[in-house]
Amino acid sequence: MAKDKTQQPMMAGFTSAEREYIRSELDLFFSTLPSVAEGFQIKTWRGGPQAGKPKVPQAAQGLLDRGLMRLDLTGRLPMLFFTDAGLDALRTMMADGRLADPKKFAHVRQELGIDPIDQIDPALQAAAAG
Secondary structure (H helix, E strand, O other): OOHHHHHHHEEOEEEEEHHHHHHHHHEOOOOOOOOOOOOOOOOOOOOOOOOOOOOOOOOHHHHHHHHOOOEEEEOOOOOOEEEEHHHHHHHHHOOOOOOOOOOOOOHHHOOOOOOOOOOOOHHHHHHHOO
């Protein structure tokens, strides 16, 4: 019998789908290194009865439901931000090399205080600088 995504075992406070969502949001994007503090942008429904409302991905909904992230609707676009409990879980996840590649996510590890600033790979810094 296949496991439901909501019943997946948790590591570092996140399910595997949630970890994948977080890694995808914090990975290098068009030569830009995303920041945890900037949050995750959420799309909105274009039409239908939910037009203009946030289109929250399933993995993000689990984070919201458990209080690890919060939805901010005050800006032009809806954004997700980690709560204090979510930041603690993210630090645990990023500190574990099995859950997040230390080189690929060096910018996140540095932002979270796991690694010193001078340990970021110069090639990644150059790629992010454009």
